[in-house]
Amino acid sequence: EAVSGAQLIVQALRAQNIEYMFGIVGIPVTEIAIAAQAVGIKYVGMRNEQAACYAASAVGYLTGRPGVCLVVSGPGFLHALGGMANATINCWPLIVIGGSSDRNQETMGAFQEFPQVEAGRLYNKLCVRPSSLEVIPAVIEKAVRTSMYGRPGSCYIDIPGDLVNLQVNKSSVKYMECCLPPPISMAEHSAVSKAASLIALSKQPLLIIGKGAAYSHAEDNIRKLVDLCGLPFLPTPMAKGVVPDNHPNCVAAARSTALQHADVIILLGARLNWILHFGLPPRYRQDVKVIQVDICPEELGNNVRPAATLLGDVNAVTEQLLEEFNKRSWKYPSNSEWWQKLRGKIKNNEERSKGLALQKSLPMNYYTVFHHIRELIPKDCILVSEGANTMDIGRTMLPNFYPRQRLDAGTFGTMGVGLGFAIAAAMVARDHTPGRRVVCIEGDSAFGFSGMEVETICRYNLPILIIVVNNNGIYTGLDANSWEEMLKFGDPATCVPPVSLLPNAHYEKIMSAFGGKGYLVKTPEELQNALKASVTDKQTPSLINVMIDPQSERKKQEFPWLTRSNL
Numbered sequence: 001e002a003v004s005g006a007q008l009i010v011q012a013l014r015a016q017n018i019e020y021m022f023g024i025v026g027i028p029v030t031e032i033a034i035a036a037q038a039v040g041i042k043y044v045g046m047r048n049e050q051a052a053c054y055a056a057s058a059v060g061y062l063t064g065r066p067g068v069c070l071v072v073s074g075p076g077f078l079h080a081l082g083g084m085a086n087a088t089i090n091c092w093p094l095i096v097i098g099g100s101s102d103r104n105q106e107t108m109g110a111f112q113e114f115p116q117v118e119a120g121r122l123y124n125k126l127c128v129r130p131s132s133l134e135v136i137p138a139v140i141e142k143a144v145r146t147s148m149y150g151r152p153g154s155c156y157i158d159i160p161g162d163l164v165n166l167q168v169n170k171s172s173v174k175y176m177e178c179c180l181p182p183p184i185s186m187a188e189h190s191a192v193s194k195a196a197s198l199i200a201l202s203k204q205p206l207l208i209i210g211k212g213a214a215y216s217h218a219e220d221n222i223r224k225l226v227d228l229c230g231l232p233f234l235p236t237p238m239a240k241g242v243v244p245d246n247h248p249n250c251v252a253a254a255r256s257t258a259l260q261h262a263d264v265i266i267l268l269g270a271r272l273n274w275i276l277h278f279g280l281p282p283r284y285r286q287d288v289k290v291i292q293v294d295i296c297p298e299e300l301g302n303n304v305r306p307a308a309t310l311l312g313d314v315n316a317v318t319e320q321l322l323e324e325f326n327k328r329s330w331k332y333p334s335n336s337e338w339w340q341k342l343r344g345k346i347k348n349n350e351e352r353s354k355g356l357a358l359q360k361s362l363p364m365n366y367y368t369v370f371h372h373i374r375e376l377i378p379k380d381c382i383l384v385s386e387g388a389n390t391m392d393i394g395r396t397m398l399p400n401f402y403p404r405q406r407l408d409a410g411t412f413g414t415m416g417v418g419l420g421f422a423i424a425a426a427m428v429a430r431d432h433t434p435g436r437r438v439v440c441i442e443g444d445s446a447f448g449f450s451g452m453e454v455e456t457i458c459r460y461n462l463p464i465l466i467i468v469v470n471n472n473g474i475y476t477g478l479d480a481n482s483w484e485e486m487l488k489f490g491d492p493a494t495c496v497p498p499v500s501l502l503p504n505a506h507y508e509k510i511m512s513a514f515g516g517k518g519y520l521v522k523t524p525e526e527l528q529n530a531l532k533a534s535v536t537d538k539q540t541p542s543l544i545n546v547m548i549d550p551q552s553e554r555k556k557q558e559f560p561w562l563t564r565s566n567l
Helices: 005-015 030-038 049-063 075-079 081-090 116-120 133-148 161-165 189-201 211-215 219-229 252-261 274-279 314-328 337-357 366-376 389-397 418-432 444-449 453-459 480-487 508-513 524-536
Strands: 002-004 020-023 042-045 067-071 094-100 126-128 154-160 167-169 205-209 233-235 264-268 289-294 308-311 382-386 438-443 465-470 517-521 542-547
Touching (some): 002 005, 005 133, 005 161, 005 167, 020 030, 020 418, 030 042, 042 453, 049 067, 049 081, 049 094, 049 418, 075 094, 081 094, 081 116, 081 154, 094 116, 094 133, 094 161, 116 126, 116 154, 126 133, 133 154, 189 264, 189 289, 189 308, 205 219, 211 314, 219 314, 233 252, 289 314, 308 314, 337 366, 337 389, 366 389, 366 465, 366 524, 382 418, 389 438, 418 444, 418 453, 438 444, 444 465, 453 508, 508 517, 508 542, 517 524, 524 542
Parallel strands (some): 020 067, 067 094, 126 154, 205 233, 205 264, 289 308, 382 438, 465 542
Antiparallel strands (some): 002 167
16 A cells, blocks of 8 residues: 655654644645645644744644644745744754755756755754655654754754655555653752752742743642742743742842842753843852753853752752752741842832833823733733833733743744744644633734734634734834924935834734734723723634834833843
8 A cells, every 4th residue: 555755744743743733835845734634733824934933833832742844945944944943942842844856856956956954954953854755754753752852942854845745655664653752850869959958058049940940841849849948939031920920939020139149049941041141240149059950961051150950850850859858848038138128129110110000191101001911811811922122021011820821032032933923822722721812912013023924813713812012113113293204304214213113003904904803002991992802702813003102111221122231
């Protein structure tokens, strides 16, 4: 009995429990998408390979099993590189399958010919091209396994066009079982007891929770550790919700103070990269003792010489620490000077934000908008957030109460991820947690990167709520009058500020163009009404275009992105 290359590929993916495929079809991969649907893999046709690849990578983070991105040769493959890099840098499992030109036309200038395997090596843990149909299941098993084992990342499989419809006898194919779940490693016992001693001797301890902790489903053990030891904790942006943001020990509202004065820091699946200011002075004490918990040995010791290194799965290592502290019965005193300092700072910062949120002036500022969003969106919704000010202020103003329910620009600071992430989250939610909503909060500039994916959202009838926080630009914009004045000086290409976008753009009409509901709002009342309507309607995708003050900024820190230290 004969089987085609396309069938072999999708049967192998199915055998590895792959559920979702995102992509754009064309020569030579269309048959692969058709075959995928035939074996029960859900195929989502996107409008740009970049967004398709972002979507597939988000599936990997949300489910722990890679999504698949399917692209055509040459330009299709190249447009997906952004998603591969983003997945690998965020440490998320991903499989990209790219068609390539027929093998017998290599070096001849074939249609969309490009050295895809070589080009992909920079962005992927594994880049491989099966040499024959017989080995396809083995290659796919290895790619899926490699994407998940150790530190997760992207893997690329190159499929020459002539293999897609070529047939082979089933009996000669090397079929593979589903790979085993990633093995769980634990830290050495001596390192665990050393870490526990350092924590027990600390005067100003701080627990930093990273998205590696979220990925390893460590939420129950980390919460137990926080409660048992009474430790202050700080989540990195995508680790919000591993322990709920409203937990009394969360010190996110005193982030700078906590980092600057902690004497012992426990890193749980977080890296000392730009997001955490590298762990270096003046943002940290010169003599800070760092306890690193990470799955990747190469990460240990980056930027700061650690006082203890716990190599292993964050969830398993946290359990080891719990066992150690259960023996010691040590708890950090809640009336310490450290706690008083942190609580004072938290109160200060929250009052400042509250003051800004309650300003009655129009057009609204970011804080007012986020205040109303926070009041009206479901507590258990998946929040997707991207933009400059929109993402930064949203991170402080919008709480997460559950793990793996915040997706943003991530370690790579990628703009354009929002709609792809939202589509992936909505697909996964529909299958695994029906009724859970996806709320995608975009700056107007960020929305522009993948705005046409609104059609995809409507085509698959995904009840995503998109909120565009519209300030007519990147960081800041111009109001309509200033814009008109500017144009009097001549060609906009020479006189309009590079950060400006067209004032008063009607992004909500993009949603209504495809059959969803669009709302344009300018006042808190209009915003509340639009939010209530969108949250109540659980069937229809909607977009709320919120016009805010074009000059609205973060409190006191002007242009946060231009002065990197404020990030």
